[in-house]
Amino acid sequence: xxxxxxxxxxxxxxxxxxxxxxxxxxxxxxxxxxxxxxxxxxxxxxxxxxxxxxxxxxxxxxxxxxxxxxxxxxxxxxxxxxxxxxxxxxxxxxxxxxxxxxxxxxxxxxxxxxxxxxxxxxxxxxxxxxxxxxxxxxxxxxxxxxxxxxxxxxxxxxxxxxxxxxxxxxxxxxxxxxxxxxxxxxxxxxxxxxxxxxxxxxxxxxxxxxxxxxxxxxxxxxxxxxxxxxxxxxxxxxxxxxxxxxxxxxxxxxxxxxxxxxxxxxxxxxxxxxxxxxxxxxxxxxxxxxxxxxxxxxxxxxxxxxxxxxxxxxxxxxxxxxxxxxxxxxxxxxxxxxxxxxxxxxxxxxxxxxxxxxxxxxxxxxxxxxxxxxxxxxxxxxxxxxxxxxxxxxxxxxxxxxxxxxxxxxxxxxxxxxxxxxxxxxxxxxxxxxxxxxxxxxxxxxxxxxxxxxxxxxxxxxxxxxxxxxxxxxxxxxxxxxxxxxxxxxxxxxxxxxxxxxxxxxxxxxxxxxxxxxxxxxxxxxxxxxxxxxxxxxxxxxxxxxxxxxxxxxxxxxxxxxxxxxxxxxxxxxxxxxxxxxxxxxxxxxxxxxxxxxxxxxxxxxxxxxxxxxxxxxxxxxxxxxxxxxxxxxxxxxxxxxxxxxxxxxxxxxxxxxxxxxxxxxxxxxxxxxxxxxxxxxxxxxxxxxxxxxxxxxxxxxxxxxxxxxxxxxxxxxxxxxxxxxxxxxxxxxxxxxxxxxxxxxxxxxxxxxxxxxxxxxx
Amino acid sequence: xxxxxxxxxxxxxxxxxxxxxxxxxxxxxxxxxxxxxxxxxxxxxxxxxxxxxxxxxxxxxxxxxxxxxxxxxxxxxxxxxxxxxxxxxxxxxxxxxxxxxxxxxxxxxxxxxxxxxxxxxxxxxxxxxxxxxxxxxxxxxxxxxxxxxxxxxxxxxx
Numbered sequence: 001x002x003x004x005x006x007x008x009x010x011x012x013x014x015x016x017x018x019x020x021x022x023x024x025x026x027x028x029x030x031x032x033x034x035x036x037x038x039x040x041x042x043x044x045x046x047x048x049x050x051x052x053x054x055x056x057x058x059x060x061x062x063x064x065x066x067x068x069x070x071x072x073x074x075x076x077x078x079x080x081x082x083x084x085x086x087x088x089x090x091x092x093x094x095x096x097x098x099x100x101x102x103x104x105x106x107x108x109x110x111x112x113x114x115x116x117x118x119x120x121x122x123x124x125x126x127x128x129x130x131x132x133x134x135x136x137x138x139x140x141x142x143x144x145x146x147x148x149x150x151x152x153x154x155x156x157x158x159x160x161x162x163x164x165x166x167x168x169x170x171x172x173x174x175x176x177x178x179x180x181x182x183x184x185x186x187x188x189x190x191x192x193x194x195x196x197x198x199x200x201x202x203x204x205x206x207x208x209x210x211x212x213x214x215x216x217x218x219x220x221x222x223x224x225x226x227x228x229x230x231x232x233x234x235x236x237x238x239x240x241x242x243x244x245x246x247x248x249x250x251x252x253x254x255x256x257x258x259x260x261x262x263x264x265x266x267x268x269x270x271x272x273x274x275x276x277x278x279x280x281x282x283x284x285x286x287x288x289x290x291x292x293x294x295x296x297x298x299x300x301x302x303x304x305x306x307x308x309x310x311x312x313x314x315x316x317x318x319x320x321x322x323x324x325x326x327x328x329x330x331x332x333x334x335x336x337x338x339x340x341x342x343x344x345x346x347x348x349x350x351x352x353x354x355x356x357x358x359x360x361x362x363x364x365x366x367x368x369x370x371x372x373x374x375x376x377x378x379x380x381x382x383x384x385x386x387x388x389x390x391x392x393x394x395x396x397x398x399x400x401x402x403x404x405x406x407x408x409x410x411x412x413x414x415x416x417x418x419x420x421x422x423x424x425x426x427x428x429x430x431x432x433x434x435x436x437x438x439x440x441x442x443x444x445x446x447x448x449x450x451x452x453x454x455x456x457x458x459x460x461x462x463x464x465x466x467x468x469x470x471x472x473x474x475x476x477x478x479x480x481x482x483x484x485x486x487x488x489x490x491x492x493x494x495x496x497x498x499x500x501x502x503x504x505x506x507x508x509x510x511x512x513x514x515x516x517x518x519x520x521x522x523x524x525x526x527x528x529x530x531x532x533x534x535x536x537x538x539x540x541x542x543x544x545x546x547x548x549x550x551x552x553x554x555x556x557x558x559x560x561x562x563x564x565x566x567x568x569x570x571x572x573x574x575x576x577x578x579x580x581x582x583x584x585x586x587x588x589x590x591x592x593x594x595x596x597x598x599x600x601x602x603x604x605x606x607x608x609x610x611x612x613x614x615x616x617x618x619x620x621x622x623x624x625x626x627x628x629x630x631x632x633x634x635x636x637x638x639x640x641x642x643x644x645x646x647x648x649x650x651x652x653x654x655x656x657x658x659x660x661x662x663x664x665x666x667x668x669x670x671x672x673x674x675x676x677x678x679x680x681x682x683x684x685x686x687x688x689x690x691x692x693x694x695x696x697x698x699x700x701x702x703x704x705x706x707x708x709x710x711x712x713x714x715x716x717x718x719x720x721x722x723x724x725x726x727x728x729x730x731x732x733x734x735x736x737x738x739x740x741x742x743x744x745x746x747x748x749x750x751x752x753x754x755x756x757x758x759x760x761x762x763x
Numbered sequence: 764x765x766x767x768x769x770x771x772x773x774x775x776x777x778x779x780x781x782x783x784x785x786x787x788x789x790x791x792x793x794x795x796x797x798x799x800x801x802x803x804x805x806x807x808x809x810x811x812x813x814x815x816x817x818x819x820x821x822x823x824x825x826x827x828x829x830x831x832x833x834x835x836x837x838x839x840x841x842x843x844x845x846x847x848x849x850x851x852x853x854x855x856x857x858x859x860x861x862x863x864x865x866x867x868x869x870x871x872x873x874x875x876x877x878x879x880x881x882x883x884x885x886x887x888x889x890x891x892x893x894x895x896x897x898x899x900x901x902x903x904x905x906x907x908x909x910x911x912x913x914x915x916x917x918x919x920x921x
Contacts, residue, residue: 018857025865026853028800028840032866035799125783211900213804213812214866263802263866264900295805491863491901652860656902660863663903687809687898695904696888696895 001546002714003503004647012503013715016652019495020513025261032261033217033233038288041219042071044120044281045127046274046291047134048301049109052143052367052680053156056107056136059117063133069122070130072285076106076116079280080249087246094271098336100247102370103276109138110158110335111367112681113300115273120281120289143367143680147309147330150176150366158335158365178337182360183345185417191324191356195315199392202311203385205729205747206673207332209304210374211692214263215295216302220278221288227254228279233262235269235488236527241519247276248283258518259488266664267373268303270529299685304674305374306331306339310385320399320407325349329361329382334370339363340378343463346418347379347726348386350461351427351618352408357417367680373529375661376462376722380668380729384747387458387730392743401457401734402435405620410461426644426708427618431459433704434620439640444624452627453637454739459620460726464719465530466611470523471541473501473548475603479590481505481548483514483541486525487533491660491721492653496534497541499649500715504545505552506572507589523608531719534649535710536611542714547605555599556587613712617723619643621662623731627739632755634670634736636697641727642704646718651705658724659701665728667693673748771832773798774842782829788822789813791829792839800840800869804898811897814870814877815839821877823896840869843876851914852876861910863901871897875911883919887912 003010024030061073084097100106104115117134121127142156149155155176163171165179192198218232228250234240237257245252262269274291282289293301311328327348331339345359359382394401409431414422434440434457447453470486483501487493494514502509525537549569556574557564560583568577573586596603624638641658648654671691675683684690709716733744742757766781773796780795789806792798792815801824804810808823815824816838817831824839843850852875855861862868871894878885878893885893890911891904899907 016860019860021865022857022862023849023853025862025868026849026856026872027844028798028869030865031799032802034803035793212864212866213810213898213900214802214864215804261866262864263804264864266900292803295807295810492860650860652906653863656860656863656906659903659905660901661903664900686807687805688807692898692900693903694895694898695891695908698891698904700908701903701905 002711004709004711004716010503012499012509013649014651016650017495017499017509019492020498021489021494030261032214032263034292036219036231036260038219038221041288041290042120042122042285043124043127044118044278044289044291045124045131046115046277046297047117047119047131048297049105049112049114049116051109051138051140052112053141054109054138055141056105056109056116057139058137060135061117063135064119064130067121067126067130067133069126070119071287072120072281073134074118074277074280074284076104078284079104079247079276082246094338096246099243102336103247103273111369113369114335115301118277118281120285144176145366145368145676145680147332147364147366150364158367176365178333178363178365180360180362181342181345183418184358185354185415186356188324188326188356188358192315194317194323196318197393197396198313198315199389199396200313201389201745202309203388203745205308205381205384207304207307207368208668208672209299209690210266210268212264212266212268215293215298216274217292218275218278219288219290220275220282222279222282230255230257230275231260232257232275233260233269235262235265235490235529237488237519238524239270239527240272240275243272244275244279248279256518256520259516262488262490265490266375267377267529270373270527273302295687296685299690300682301369303369303372303374305377306333306371306381308332308381310382312385312389314389314393316393316397318397320397320404322352322354322408323356325354325357327359327382327386330364331361331381332368332371333363333365334368335365336370337363337365339371344378344382347461348382349417351410351459353410353414354417359417375664375725379460379462379726380665383460383726384729384733387727388733388743388745391456391730391734391737402431402440405459406431422616424615424708424710425618426706429706429708430618430620430642430644433706434622434642437622437640437704439622439638439702447626450629452629452739454625454735454737456623456731456734456738457620458727458730458734459618460723462531462617462723462726464535464614464617465532466536466614467526467532468610469525469536469540470606470608471497471537471544472522472604472606473541473544475548475589475593477593479588479593481512483512484517484522485514485537485541486517486522487528487537489516490528491657492650493533495653496649497538500538500542501545504542504549505589506570523606531617531721532614534717535614535713535719538717539611539713540607540609543607543609544605547607548603551603551605552589552592555592555596555603558599559587559595560584615646615710615712615718617644617719619723619727621727621731623735625732625735625739627736627754629758632751632758634749634754636666636699638699640702640704641724642706643720643723644706644708644718645720646710646713647707647716648705649715649717654705654720655703657721658703661721661724662701662728663693663698665725666732669729669732669747669749671748671750767830769830769833771835771837773837774839784830786829787825788827788829788832789824792824798839798841802866802869811874812867812870814873814897816873816877821874838873840873843872850876851917852911855910855914859906859910859913861902861906867897867899871899871907879915879918883915885915
């Protein structure tokens with residue numbers, strides 16, 4: 001059933017209770033990945049490649065093994081050689097064999113930081129010292145860092161068995177281009193003839209890291225009976241279990257994964273890096289093994305998302321109707337195929353109602369760490385280009401950029417270029433709210449001498465997904481309720497799960513405690529990603545709570561000795577209804593729980609579903625900047641995020657997603673980038689030189705929640721976590737353009753780049 | 764090398780430990796004293812997740828040797844609350860949803876306490892600059908600043 005009708009009075013959903021796991025997160029007791037200790041535990045460190053591309057001629061571990069306190073050393077030879085097999089890992093395709101080769105190199109190292117060996121010892125300090133004694137003989141090979149170099153004729157080829165997919169005829173020569181994808185509606189090429197104005201430009205974005213503050217960490221205990229336990233921080237305990245089983249050749253039932261608190265992920269913890277190594281080391285040493293990455297290892301050996309080169313061409317009539325659009329997106333995949341080029345192309349024009357549109361792209365490998373998902377993977381990259389182009393189009397047409405977007409906005413029944421017909425979307429509502437907002441209509445104020453102010457607006461789209469999810473509701477003996485979620489809580493989902501169950505049961509949210517189950521205590525759930533948890537796992541939890549509510553009515557009927565149909569559940573109590581109305585005193589949940597032994601035993605329900613119908617997310621952001629003409633520094637003066645959130649279950653955490661996503665996007669726009677030296681080594685693997693936004697960089701991030709309910713979810717929820725990172729780069733770029741008259745097509749728009757653009761314009 | 768015997772005071776209680784000369788205070792807290800509330804996000808003083816207060820000064824415990832704790836008075840996240848009663852900052856962080864993943868939260872709270880100890884009436888700008896050494900990747904800082912300003916007002920009795 002759903003709770004969407006106008007006559008439904010919600011008491012819990014839509015309020016702002018304190019999250020059930022809050023106190024232990026403010027007093028330091030919450031256990032994250034590196035906070036766990038197991039009896040007999042030893043510590044391990046990874047030996048990483050100093051080369052961007054090299055053949056491994058030999059690995060001599062004897063000196064490391066001879067160090068007192070060292071228990072085991074592994075290399076690629078200690079993991080099984082598994083066949084190529086496609087795996088769906090959340091926000092993009094992957095291949096188990098490539099995943100195994102990324103976890104530890106075989107034959108060749110493909111990037112600076114690629115793991116080649118791992119050493120376990122009685123202390124982390126000994127493991128680190130011994131790791132330095134592992135002797136790897138390399139034959140250094142020519143490397144490629146940029147996609148342009150990687151696609152050039154004669155470029156060093158990373159994988160000599162990789163032939164571009166998706167082109168006809170199939171190539172006979174190996175290359176670094178893994179595949180070509182294309183999405184097409186109508187005939188864009190011909191439709192440009194109808195355009196009065198055409199904008200066309202190339203844009204470039206840099207790879208950026210998810211930069212969660214908690215480095216990857218795990219403890220793994222492999223027992224002589226072949227069973228293993230894994231305690232780790234990840235975006236999916238079932239993902240860790242499945243990947244470890246596959247990479248180590250174990251069966252799934254032999255691995256139990258205990259999800260610890262996760263200190264941020266944003267897509268970067270949808271993969272395994274350390275767990276398979278720790279498992280192999282635990283097996284070899286006979287001891288539980290703890291592994292924790294340093295920050296440098298996080299930057300060199302995990303994530304980031306792709307950098308890209310995007311060519312956009314858009315044509316419109318003089319009254320602002322877009323008649324043709326094309327976008328080519330070339331994305332870095334890192335050392336193995338699997339950039340988010342598909343979603344980048346699919347989302348590129350998803351904000352607009354277009355009849356003639358083509359989006360195509362290439363997935364290109366180079367000697368960088370294999371990319372991982374990062375919040376709406378791919379969409380921010382193509383959208384930066386498209387939304388910058390739309391802004392330029394508005395400038396050329398002399399139109400307000402909000403108005404131009406409204407003229408072309410996707411709405412219900414719009415057929416998206418990537419396939420589906422859109423339904424129950426709230427994009428127009430976000431634009432209308434943005435254009436009418438106090439922010440958008442306010443005066444920018446006068447800039448101080450030597451500075452210029454400007455305002456930009458940009459929009460964004462993200463699919464959101466549903467998928468396989470499990471939840472359970474248990475009524476405890478005293479009438480309190482335990483809810484079990486199958487998904488790690490990355491930003492407050494325990495609160496939203498508990499709120500939905502409390503709403504269904506008609507009780508105070510404080511009587512519901514939500515926990516995250518381990519892989520042996522809750523049904524399978526696909527990982528926390530795709531903005532799916534409140535939607536899909538929330539649906540499973542809601543269904544389990546409804547089953548419990550129906551069972552509570554049956555139990556009351558048994559106590560009263562009447563038909564179950566003659567009982568209704570209201571305000572946390574069973575009430576006799578129909579002809580029995582008023583004949584018995586209502587029974588509370590606690591009353592029924594206390595008597596459960598006499599009415600059939602414990603009261604509990606589990607739900608495992610494959611949730612369908614996730615409503616897509618749309619957002620429109622407004623940004624005011626002040627550009628310092630002398631230094632090129634760009635300050636964000638004011639920022640507003642407007643988003644269709646379906647129904648905000650816990651509005652404070654929805655606002656938090658919008659604010660956090662917007663600020664990550666501001667970092668992507670203004671500062672963040674990977675810097676490689678000529679040897680292909682990462683020059684900035686730390687927070688000092690890879691600068692994420694800090695508190696003093698930012699104003700308050702204003703939020704406007706638009707609620708266009710998703711009828712496929714019991715409370716109308718849509719995913720909210722990813723779309724907030726899609727508009728910011730263009731919103732900032734458009735504001736800079738408004739301030740200075742300069743179009744900044746390359747990220748990051750950091751002081752040296754902005755200053756250079758200002759200088760070039762003067763010259 | 765011989766270990767160093769250190770006598771100190773942590774969260775109001777006498778404490779002693781043995782540490783290696785090169786061992787950081789963060790490692791001592793986490794590995795020797797089981798105080799794992801202080802987190803390592805970078806190990807280089809850039810993220811602030813390991814923030815502690817040493818003799819009234821805000822310090823990244825990853826940049827301090829354990830041996831330097833000798834004779835000092837130290838406050839960690841575990842010592843912010845008064846027994847069962849949360850510090851107003853902790854309470855306001857919960858009420859304002861000023862945490863998402865919670866990993867940076869201990870360091871942000873310790874740094875915020877050091878701010879309010881030194882300046883009970885910070886402006887928003889002062890709070891933002893004080894907390895510029897504490898990275899949070901989840902929240903965009905908005906609700907953190909709101910919570911700090913609200914806690915400051917409450918502690919001033921407003």
